[in-house]
Amino acid sequence: MSESADSHTKTLNFNIGVLGHVDSGKTSLARALSSTASTAAFDKNPQSRERGITLDLGFSSFTVNLPDHLRQESGGQPYDSLQFTLVDCPGHASLIRTIIGGAQIIDLMMLVVDVVKGIQTQTAECLLIGELTCPRMVVVLNKTDLLPPNKRQSAIEKMTKRLHKTLESTRFKDCPVIAVAAKPGGPEAPDTEEPQGVPELIELLKKQTYLPQRDPGGNLLMAVDHCFSIRGQGTVMTGTILQGSLAINDTVEIPALKVTKKIKSVQMFRKPVSGAMQGDRVGVCVTQFDPKLLERGVVCTPGSLRTLYAAVISVRKIGYFKGSLATRAKFHITVGHETVMARVTFFGLPPVDVPDMTQLVIQPSSLETPFTFDKEYFYQDEYVTAQGQANSGPDPDQWALLEFERPVTCPSLCLVIGSKLDTDIHANACRLAFQGRLLQGFEDKSYAETALPRLRIYKMKHKEGQVERVTDDYTVIGRNLFKKETNLQLFVGLKVMLSSGETGVIEGGFGQSGKFKIRIQEGLHPETKQLLSSTTKKKGKAGGKGGQANEEEPKASESQPVGIHLHFKRYIFDPHKKMVQS
Numbered sequence: 001m002s003e004s005a006d007s008h009t010k011t012l013n014f015n016i017g018v019l020g021h022v023d024s025g026k027t028s029l030a031r032a033l034s035s036t037a038s039t040a041a042f043d044k045n046p047q048s049r050e051r052g053i054t055l056d057l058g059f060s061s062f063t064v065n066l067p068d069h070l071r072q073e074s075g076g077q078p079y080d081s082l083q084f085t086l087v088d089c090p091g092h093a094s095l096i097r098t099i100i101g102g103a104q105i106i107d108l109m110m111l112v113v114d115v116v117k118g119i120q121t122q123t124a125e126c127l128l129i130g131e132l133t134c135p136r137m138v139v140v141l142n143k144t145d146l147l148p149p150n151k152r153q154s155a156i157e158k159m160t161k162r163l164h165k166t167l168e169s170t171r172f173k174d175c176p177v178i179a180v181a182a183k184p185g186g187p188e189a190p191d192t193e194e195p196q197g198v199p200e201l202i203e204l205l206k207k208q209t210y211l212p213q214r215d216p217g218g219n220l221l222m223a224v225d226h227c228f229s230i231r232g233q234g235t236v237m238t239g240t241i242l243q244g245s246l247a248i249n250d251t252v253e254i255p256a257l258k259v260t261k262k263i264k265s266v267q268m269f270r271k272p273v274s275g276a277m278q279g280d281r282v283g284v285c286v287t288q289f290d291p292k293l294l295e296r297g298v299v300c301t302p303g304s305l306r307t308l309y310a311a312v313i314s315v316r317k318i319g320y321f322k323g324s325l326a327t328r329a330k331f332h333i334t335v336g337h338e339t340v341m342a343r344v345t346f347f348g349l350p351p352v353d354v355p356d357m358t359q360l361v362i363q364p365s366s367l368e369t370p371f372t373f374d375k376e377y378f379y380q381d382e383y384v385t386a387q388g389q390a391n392s393g394p395d396p397d398q399w400a401l402l403e404f405e406r407p408v409t410c411p412s413l414c415l416v417i418g419s420k421l422d423t424d425i426h427a428n429a430c431r432l433a434f435q436g437r438l439l440q441g442f443e444d445k446s447y448a449e450t451a452l453p454r455l456r457i458y459k460m461k462h463k464e465g466q467v468e469r470v471t472d473d474y475t476v477i478g479r480n481l482f483k484k485e486t487n488l489q490l491f492v493g494l495k496v497m498l499s500s501g502e503t504g505v506i507e508g509g510f511g512q513s514g515k516f517k518i519r520i521q522e523g524l525h526p527e528t529k530q531l532l533s534s535t536t537k538k539k540g541k542a543g544g545k546g547g548q549a550n551e552e553e554p555k556a557s558e559s560q561p562v563g564i565h566l567h568f569k570r571y572i573f574d575p576h577k578k579m580v581q582s
């Protein structure tokens with residue numbers, strides 16, 4: 001919670017994410033709110049006008065009188081005013097980046113809907129993101145001036161009903177819906193045209209506020225969105241503190257530049273302060289560096305962030321995503337404050353014939369599925385939705401390995417969103433594919449050799465061959481299970497099953513053509529011997545070499561009555577590709 005420059009007044013900062021489909025009027029609304037608040041009689045604070053028009057890279061703020069319910073809630077720590085910081089989220093990529101980065105600090109989401117167009121693709125995506133990250137929402141139906149005056153009220157009511165129906169299945173079930181015209185007349189209208197419904201919206205926002213939980217503890221993480229230098233003073237980075245706190249004289253790290261810098265001064269909305277904490281928007285002046293090197297990025301407690309080449313995440317498919325989640329496919333991954341491409345490998349626990357109910361228990365934290373290197377995991381060609389869970393609840397026991405195209409810097413356990421941003425926004429399809437939480441990061445560039453072999457993800461394989469002949473009561477020669485070039489040593493010791501019922505063990509290769517010896521511990525059944533010797537006799541007649549151990553390949557047309565079945569596991573990241581018995 002911010003302490004304003006004047007130590008006699010204390011301002012409570014409340015962050016509102018402004019989200020909605022392209023062109024729904026987010027920026028116009030943010031502008032209308034800021035200017036209405038600073039010019040109208042909402043605020044008796046003399047500094048509000050100056051603050052209210054601070055528009056910088058999608059962030060604006062305005063100050064209003066503290067509502068009574070907050071005065072009561074804040075009890076021993078009374079505030080004098082309430083500052084709304086609007087985080088206007090523009091294009092999609094920056095939207096999810098901002099939201100994920102700001103997940104801990106957005107206290108309320110304002111979903112802007114074009115009243116004429118209703119719910120559009122991005123509206124639905126914003127709703128999803130809101131569900132993942134935001135405790136409260138207000139829906140703003142914008143552009144009501146475009147409705148014919150005589151049908152305006154009924155059209156607004158109809159749209160409100162439709163929205164409530166859509167929201168029924170979300171946790172924003174009873175959220176308020178309000179109608180406005182942020183910029184009546186559209187782009188051509190003169191700026192003097194007064195917005196409609198904005199004072200009412202401000203009142204509604206005030207009612208929806210609560211005391212946000214901010215934690216000054218833990219490592220500092222600040223998202224920087226702008227950087228410039230001031231001659232003689234240093235370089236200023238503006239941004240939002242996502243985690244922890246900072247103060248003058250602290251040393252902070254800029255991971256992208258691999259440098260640490262000392263904080264010389266801090267400002268909040270142009271007023272000097274001695275420090276700031278989670279949720280605050282600040283300008284931080286540090287010792288000089290070239291601002292061009294850091295357009296956007298993060299600042300943190302030295303050594304607290306990790307640069308990852310790959311990661312294991314818990315994963316849940318987003319129900320509205322129509323595409324498939326195929327292993328080895330590439331997705332845009334938003335993690336921490338970055339969006340990068342990554343190749344994804346999905347895996348889960350081995351399938352069970354009889355469902356073990358303990359495996360279907362949903363983790364209460366809903367996003368964090370325990371992950372450990374000690375378990376064995378089952379490779380999935382495609383993400384598997386847990387039985388009976390549909391897409392609504394968290395999937396237990398579903399993970400994914402992400403291999404980033406370039407390393408990412410992020411805090412541990414952060415939220416991860418996978419999307420297909422290259423899908424056409426007008427295709428009317430949800431581009432958010434899955435969400436999860438980062439559970440295990442791989443910081444070593446050579447993770448494929450060092451860490452991945454520890455990740456025991458296996459595929460089940462099945463091979464079928466035939467017994468060619470018997471050499472003695474305890475040994476048979478098999479064929480057609482392996483190719484000539486297969487390294488049979490990798491299979492030595494694996495158990496096989498004969499179609500006649502006996503089990504055996506692969507003892508080693510036999511000759512050069514991929515044949516192999518099987519040791520039958522219990523001995524061959526007399527019937528099996530009988531069956532095989534009759535085939536061998538037949539073959540002997542045909543080929544003239546029956547009974548003798550040789551490497552001649554039998555003709556494909558010759559039927560072999562005894563089959564060999566081999567089931568084994570293959571660990572997909574095993575550098576030696578050793579085969580293991582199932």
Ligand SMILES: Nc1nc2c(ncn2[C@@H]2O[C@H](COP(=O)(O)OP(=O)(O)OP(=O)(O)O)[C@@H](O)[C@H]2O)c(=O)[nH]1
Binds near residue numbers: 021023027144187188
């Ligand atoms: N008629 C009318 N037009 C509006 C209203 N609000 C916004 N517009 C117009 O709608 C267009 C989009 O407005 P913006 O505020 O830029 O929308 P946005 O959602 O911020 O757009 P992006 O950031 O590009 O996603 C502009 O041409 C605005 O002038 C309104 O209340 N009525």
